[in-house]
Amino acid sequence: MDIQISQMSRSDRDARSAAPASVMSREQLVLQLSAISGPTYLQAGLRALADYAGASHYLLARCDFIQENGLDFVVSSDWPFDLVRRLASELTSGYGRIGELEKCMSLFQPSLASLPDDIELPGGVGRQYYALSLNVGRTRFSLMLLARESVSLSSERLRDIGLLSGYLASCTRCFEDKLERDFDLTERELECLFWIAEGKTSDEIAMILGISRNTINNYITSVMRKTATKTRSEAIAFAVRNNLV
Template identity: 65%
Template sequence: MDMHILQALKSDAHKANFVGIAAINLSSRDELIAQLCEISNTGRLQPGLRALTDYVGASHYLLARADLVQEAGLDFVVSSDWPFDLVTNLAHAFVGGFARATELEKCMQLFKPHFALLPDTADAPDGASRQFCSLMFNIGRSRLVLMFLFDDGFILSQERLRDVGLLAAYFASFLQCGATKTDRDFELTDRELECLFWIAEGKTSDEIAMILGISRNTINNYITSVMRKTATKTRSEAIAFAVRNNLV
């Protein structure tokens, strides 16, 4: 069994939570693929997430729409078996952290395991480490993140984490995870697309207002809506997002 202590955990404090327990009775990659193929035929998301969770040796999973975290509430959570109180505690920190990241940083995070600590106000399940692992991936224009909790002291495998990142994206894509929500929440109006096109052309709000024959404040409202829907913070990030998703 391939058991490598994750090199990304630099400090002794990090390493202390991921040593001492050997992974046993984990399924092979071929077994996982066979499981996912069988589960995908049923169209059920949760059994597939559980199979991925078991493969990497985690105890709990949470799948979220990272491109919707700027919205209020917990609507960005797709599926989770984390305790509800823990999800609500994590939501604020997750939203804040994602909002501070630039578009380039978000792209660099794709398929790369990221480790963070649960908020001090959050109670981890009995026996679970306070560190959690997240893997981000894209499905079309949707950006999702799969987060895991592990038993305290569990030894992680980089190879298994890479497998899960790729297979989670494939499995969720096959099920079109969150597709309905994407159509409702992400779709830009014709006016918003027009404004996005013109800011990509380097036009200012005043210039776009002249071109479209509407007020500058209305243009700014459209652009603000574009950035909200695309989870971007600046016009430059919105342009980068538009180019990457063939919107302009």
Template identity: 65%
Template sequence: MDAELSEDKAGSRRAPLVAADASDRLSSRDQLIRRLATVSQAGHMSASLAILGEYVGASHYLLARYDLVQEHGLDFVVSSNWPFDLVRRLESEIAATYSRSTELEKCLSVLQPKFDLLPDDATVPAGIGRQYCSLTVSVGRTRLSLMLLFDENFVLSPERLREVALLTGYCVSLSTGTSHKSDREFDLTERELECLFWIAEGKTSDEIATILGISRNTINNYITSVMRKTATKTRSEAIAYAVRNNLV
């Protein structure tokens, strides 16, 4: 009898703990969503991705838009803290994989974590594993890919990865209005914004030309146009302007 009472008491003690754990998780998720809403509505996509990376345990994030018209793979890097050379090396791999996928496979991949290994010749930051996770997200007619790197031997949570995919779409949706407003307000084309992003990453005209597959002179024309529209005189001033106005 005493043993049964002891078990009942233990059971009664455990139940509130389980409820508390569930409550803590819900509270934590609510706090996460509130933080994301605040930074996304302010147009800080990089801050949103940093929060999501922290939530899922990722050390590096890269959000890019797919080219759905010509199906050339990744079309535009939205935000990234990946090493530049790694992005450039992986781009061709992603383009090849995307072009081989059927439309049904592309649709089924939405919100589903997919794991791949970085190419053997790719240079990976110290302590980072060679496996990366990609999550496809659709926001309206736009399809995006979120790619995450993790520390070596990090244990991933499939549930959290799916949550991050959903929340990425949520952040992009919130920031879309701000982005469109910025585009109209500062009258910058997508190509000009791309060039602005890459000069903010410290890339030269030759490097940007290689990335975008257009000539160096065309890149310089885009950059000149950016500086004219933003009333800046140097690349450094253009970068500072872009940072102040959440354009990169």
């Protein structure tokens, strides 16, 4: 997945932080989103949602990638890049501590967390950030918002943008490409994936399916290529995350 992080100058970020809270109505927001088009559709749409909520910065993350290495979990963000890189480990560990029910409920009850004191923030931006999750098909995303100091975001508006963020994510090319890759597995490849998840070796799967060991290995290699995984363990983890087994 391509990381789409917009980098801005400090003056731009400070100016944004000093902007007044949005008074846009829900109907105006929907009209604005309907009018957005082109390759920057996702970024422009998220910016509109952040403005509607009164937030200064947005970060959209793909939750099934959060616990992996790197910053591939970032779908789109206008948080300062150094801040995202610095927070990667904190976001990973924090997400791992949240229970499944809490993750599902966060759309209706957005959580509020604080950034570490040693992190440098754009001028005027508070240390607390809001997080809410949304599902697009089988994939869960998390939207994290920064706000100006002494500004509290409306729970009602956060629920609105949680729902509309799902609409935006479902319309992006990066998600569609990933979705096609995730489930572009043949019946035989899915069978092999199921059996390796059961702990079977290539020889055992070959005996079960009545085909050669080399053919089984070819199927498994194809599965790992299509799912962008490097080992059988990674392929199994991918299958579990995406409800393939």
